[in-house]
Amino acid sequence: MARKHIAAVGAATALTLTACGSGGSGDASEGIDGTPSGEITVITQRTDIVDTVFQDYKAEFEAEYPDVTVNFESMTDYEGEIATRMNTEDYGDVLLMPNSVDPDEFATYFEPLGSVEDLSQKYKLVEEKAYEGQVYGISITVNTQGLVYNKVVWAEAGIEDxxxxxxxxxxxxxxxxxxxxxxxxxxxxxxxxxLSQWDGNRGVMGDPDYANTQVAYSDTPWAQDEWHGISDGLLFDVVANGLSEEDPTTTNWEESKTLLGTGEIATMLLGSWAITQMQQAAEDAGASAEDIGYMPFPYQVDGKFHAQISGDYKNAINVHSEHKAAAWAWIQWFAEKSDYAYDEGGISPLVDGPTPTTLGDFDAAGVEYVQMNPAPAGKEAYESSVVNESEIDLYGNIYRQELVDIARGAADGDKESFFAELDERWAAARESVG
Incomplete structure (x- = not known):
């Protein structure tokens, strides 16, 4: 099979993504009806634009809803900080649903927004944060998955495909x-x-039911031919072969954007949300945004690349909020009128929303997008239950940091022994969960 050609520096092709359904959302659920009013706090992870872009959002929203005042609070370590706050009732009015909350706990922390049947007519991927037919969050943007890279560096190395x-x-x-x-x-x-970004590529296998038939239902997800064996195996080999930074304990996320933009770093695996950040960093450093490319994960099924599309963080309403109508108005306005998704190079959360030009490289490579099917009714919390029982943070970074440590010789073991241990813990957890 001939390798797909890497797009030339500066090439751009618009992505066309077709989603099913059209029309408006259903009626708001009890608790979010009424005239929006009051002062609300919106908690965000975007520390980089909370004092700039988000202030423009505030002005536009308050002009449309003059009885509402919006305040922002940003968190650098969002997952860690919000988890602590959610031990109280004081975690804002609108917040991003943390990955640590299991589906059967959604109603404990978040206000239901409406049914999957109704809201899916207007918003993409609402089933991702739904439980028993009720939706609890709306995506701030929709991402696909792949590797952001510096085209100039790859070309200098003589790589054409x-x-x-x-x-x-x-x-x-x-x-x-x-x-x-x-x-x-x-x-x-x-x-x-x-490092948690490595888990978001299951669609690479080309099967929308892969998570429902393989990951959670396999005793050996780290086998060579299963997704985590393929993806984590590649990460291990990259580090073990000395192809990553010399001292991973000194890495810096904000600095890495500039380093990739200027060609001091060649490649990083990140969601498509990162493209515009890397392009901006390149321009800020005197390089060109056109130097930044986006390639699919290096794996094909039947000679074709596949990439998963999934919702980013979901805006949700604190179940304890005193201004739920105002909070719901903000969530809808953010998804429908802020242009956040488009400006960030993401796919719109709206079924009929605009699509970005930043994914032109995927279009040129003939990538087929895969939307993963939700877990069957009654099984929504099965995988997360196995994750919790196994104490393997599948959606996080701890075990992958351990993987990196083993691969670079800073911890005992090798790939085979580490993956065998993970499989053993996973199988035992499955048996325990039933």
Missing amino acids: LPTTPEEFLEDLQAIKETTDAVPYYTNYADGWP
Whole structure:
């Protein structure tokens, strides 16, 4: 199979993404009806634009809803900080649903927004944060998954085609190491959360039911031919082969944007939300936004790339909020009128919303988008229950940091022993959960 050509620097092709359904949302559930009024606090993870772009949102929203005052609170370690706050009733009026909350606990913390049947007519992927037919959050944007890279560095290494297998990807990184001064791959180990991005690529397998038939229902998800064995195996090999930064404990997320933009870093695995941030960092450093490319994960099924689309963080309403109508008005306005998703290079959360030009590289590579099917009724919390029982933070970074430590020789073990331990813990958890 011939390798797909890497897009030339500066090339851009618009993405066309078709979603099913049209029309408006259903009636708001009890508790969010009424005339929006009062003062609300919106909690965000966007520390970089909370004092700039979000202030423009505030002005536009308050002009439309003069009886509402919006205040913002930003958190750097969002998952950690919000989890602590949610031990109280004081966690804002609108917040992003943290990944640590299991579906069967949604109603404990968040106000229901309406039914999946009704809200799916207007918003994409509402089933991702739904339980027993009720939706609890609306995506701030919709992402796909892949690798952001510096096209100039890859071209300098003589690489003309996209890698279609993990082995080809490793060969390309080795070429970058040997022929350029760039760090071939950057783990962002120290910040931790970027390592969680590796779990968001299950759609690579080309099967929308993969999570419902393999991941949670397999005793060996770290086997060579299963998704976590493929993805975590590639991360392990990248580090073990000396193709990542020399000391991962000193990485810095904000700095990494500039380093990739200027070509000191060649590649990072991140959701498509990162494209515009890397482009902006390149321009701020005197380079060109056109130097930044986005490639699919190096794996094909039947000679074709696949990429998962999924919702980003979901805006939700604190069940204890005293101004739920105002909070609901903000969530709808943010999804429908703020242009946040488009401006950030994301896919619109609206069924009939605009699509970005930032994913032109995927279009050129013929990537097929995969929307993962939700868990069957009654099984919504099964995978998260196995995750909790196994104490493997599948959606986080702790075990992947351990993986990096083993791969670089800073901890005992090897890939085979570590993956065997993970499989053993996962199988025992499945047996316990039933």
